[in-house]
Amino acid sequence: MAFNHKHLIDITEYSADDIMTVLETAVRFKEVNERRIKQVPTLKGVTVVNMFNEPSTRTRSSFEIAEKRLSANSLNFGGSSTSTVKGESLVDTVETLCAYKIDMIIVRDKHAGVPRKIADVSGAHVIDAGDGKHQHPTQALLDLYSIWEVKSDLAGLKVGVVGDIGHSRVCGSLIPALKIMGCEVTVVAPPTLLPARPDVLGADHVTTKLDEVLPDLDVVYMLRIQRERLEGAPYPSLREYNMLYGLTKDREPLMRPDALICHPGPINRGVELDSYMADHPKRSVILDQVYAGILTRMAEMYLLLGGSEDGLTA
């Protein structure tokens, strides 16, 4: 089982075996993260740049912790110091970074396709930490890990993805990843929050009726309502959104007894989920997802950097 990837940019380039390699390697890092000394020297001397061109606290923190626990040297680059603020082009910025002789770039950008462009320009390993409305593959892998850890087998699971599919980079990776692993995916959303062609992402079923599909689902994945990203609200009010698409206590009787609840965070309590569901001790794996983020990101960096054909580049 070879793992021959230089980048993690497009989840559809990963096979089911590749994804399982990531998940199983993440299990090994779980042992490391439960030690007193939660650090291994694996990436000693490797320089990783966290290039976050749009605000992100959670994803960046998760990557930073993963890097530190692998002993990589990490540099945070972005925020108010971003090149675009100073009028520098993306390409010039990346070439400047590469002149520092770095090994890996973790990139978050509000524009789709930026990680691929950076990979083409830089020669460094690139991990897409979210690009525009396109993909967020590390989120998909941590989601799969969290589900796999409970369910043991991903194949055949019925997963419902509920909410803002159309503006969600999470979906751009999650739905294809679920399909790669053999899940059956139902997307549940008002048409104003659907992309033109959910089938292109891999959705098997599209519905606007949450209550009708809830009884079938093994996993209910609630998406965050991206309030900041919607020009001209696609729903009349958060109240009505919650009434139609919120996973609330009164919907629990519809759920399978072993159905899990996922959410990429941060939660808008009272919108996507009420507190009863968000904190449900048996169903909610939301905090497990956060922990899985550390484990899977350590695994991804480990596999990508170790898997390079020509050793470290750039």
Added chain:
Amino acid sequence: MALLLKNAHVIDPQVGLNETADILVRDGKIVEIGQNLAMEKGVERDLGGKIIVPGLVDIHVHLREPGYELKEDIASGTRAAAHGGFTAVCCMPNTKPVIDNAVGVEYVKARAAAVGKCRVHVAGSCSQGLKGDTLSEMGDMVAHGAVAFTDDGRGVQGAGMMRRVMDYAAQFDRVVMSHCQDEDLVGAGQVNEGVVSTRLGMLGWPAEGEEIQIARDIAICRLTGCPLHIQHLTTARGLELVRAAKAEGLPVTCEVTPHHLFLTEDAIGDDYNTFLKVNPPLRTAEDAAALVEGVVDGTVDAIVTDHAPHNDFEKNAEFELAPFGMIGLETSLALVITNLVAPGKITWERAVELMAAKPREILRVERVALEPGATADLTVIDPEAAWTVDAADFQSKAVNSGFIGAELKGRATDVYVAGYATMEDGAIVE
């Protein structure tokens, strides 16, 4: 000065010509077309194996001057036109400042006269500053030589404003050329709405965002009687609307670009090639097939390039930040020959209609035909020349073509404007 072009195949459906003949030119005019012509003094060229057609014209180009000379200027843009086989172009008014008054028209004409390698027809804007609210001084611009009006680059958003534009323009017998794009519906769309917008995670640009303005403008054409020309039409249903308007007898014409005919949204892949980011966006294969059908059946009146040069650094950027547009002057003719004429979808005569005859009728400028007395604007084509599109060969300042690397057949070798060579054997005459 006399010029004798011998042994070429001369094709011009305007005068029913399709035969091997010689053309004698004197003082910028065609003097005689016939067999075994001779002259006492002048330049004689043997063009055996070549085709001569009336000078090609592209009625939708962006020369970028004044204002954006780093992208292109009148000198480089008209060199590119000559290199592509054109004897004339019509330039769009979305320069900086906008060509919305007589001063702008005169500026472009003066620069073209000084440095141009082809004729430059000037289109003025419909609204001042392309803002879509106040009429431009169309009358004054007509008086100074503007041939048409358009707010190209964006649509005139208000139906009331479009009605005023067309009502007012009608008095000058000038065409209003419409860039059909409903901004509220299209929003920040980047690519055609559908498979590709979903896969690449970018805002979609629905076909309907174009079609509803086509329908609206046809209705206003009916209301005002002003000649209407639909620019860069891209959708099957849009073409259907034009077809119906023509059947109704309305003065409606339309144009399509080679990139909308021969490229589709499927060409936009994971590499987010910004050279394929155009306005309107590349559509589906079904749309492209319908456009080809429209070219064949006569619904489409003109092939234009919407030549839109941009700086390399502007295009070497995030797809969503890169500007819309691709260049086209230097590939247009070869794409038409390769994809339409060579496979037998259209005749050479039809190609001449699309690229020389009809566009001039739309602009209401002097007819250029292969007949004695006509202005000697001529394009000489080697129909068998095989070549590969190479950015290094472009005369344009820009390289943002979606066809780089394409293997094409046929290209212009010589171009004459009023009897003077602007290109000879593939090289621009300095």
Added chain:
Amino acid sequence: MPGDGRPHGGEREGANRRGGVRVACTIPNERGGCMTEAGTVKTVCMDADEIERSLTRIAHQILETNKGAGNIALVGIVTRGDLLAKRLAEKIEAIEGTKVPLGKLDISFYRDDFATHLAPEVHSTDIFFDLDGKDVVLVDDVLYTGRTIRAALDALMDIGRPATVQLAVLVDRGHRELPIRADFVGKNVPSSADENVRLFLEETDGKSEVEILEMTPGSRAGSAPLGGE
């Protein structure tokens, strides 16, 4: 999945892990020897009985040195050392009647050649007891350059704080690159750098023996055969 046969135990240096599908010793070569992916079998230097006797002796030596089994813990390095540690634990139990804590250690995250090698299959580290204050006997199959042991010591120290760490190996083939020596050695096998010394075990390989293989150029030189756990 883990343990589908990517070799891990023992020494790894000088190896090129990239390559085609690797097949266990099955293809006879023109000299009548047997080709493995790492070379031609030259000598069998320990057979099953000899391995058994050596382990018995080592078990006695461990008990003698540590004055009984009371504070001992055995930690084997995957993917052969862990099996040897298990056998040693059984022998110690047979001798002393005491079950000693037994763990296994994967050193993938501690390798010093990580950046130049293909991403390896990571095996699990399972140490389900407190290492603090224990006399830990680290168990490996073949001691060569010492780099594996260096990595294993680092890994152990990150997991706990043993009172002492001792090293038991079945074979010491020499060629040390670091100041490391074994406390308990089954057999000293002089070898040259272009040879490969490998342990095969009944549990995983269907036979128990230590072989010296002649390396073919470009082959990897790990000590574990294929078709493992």
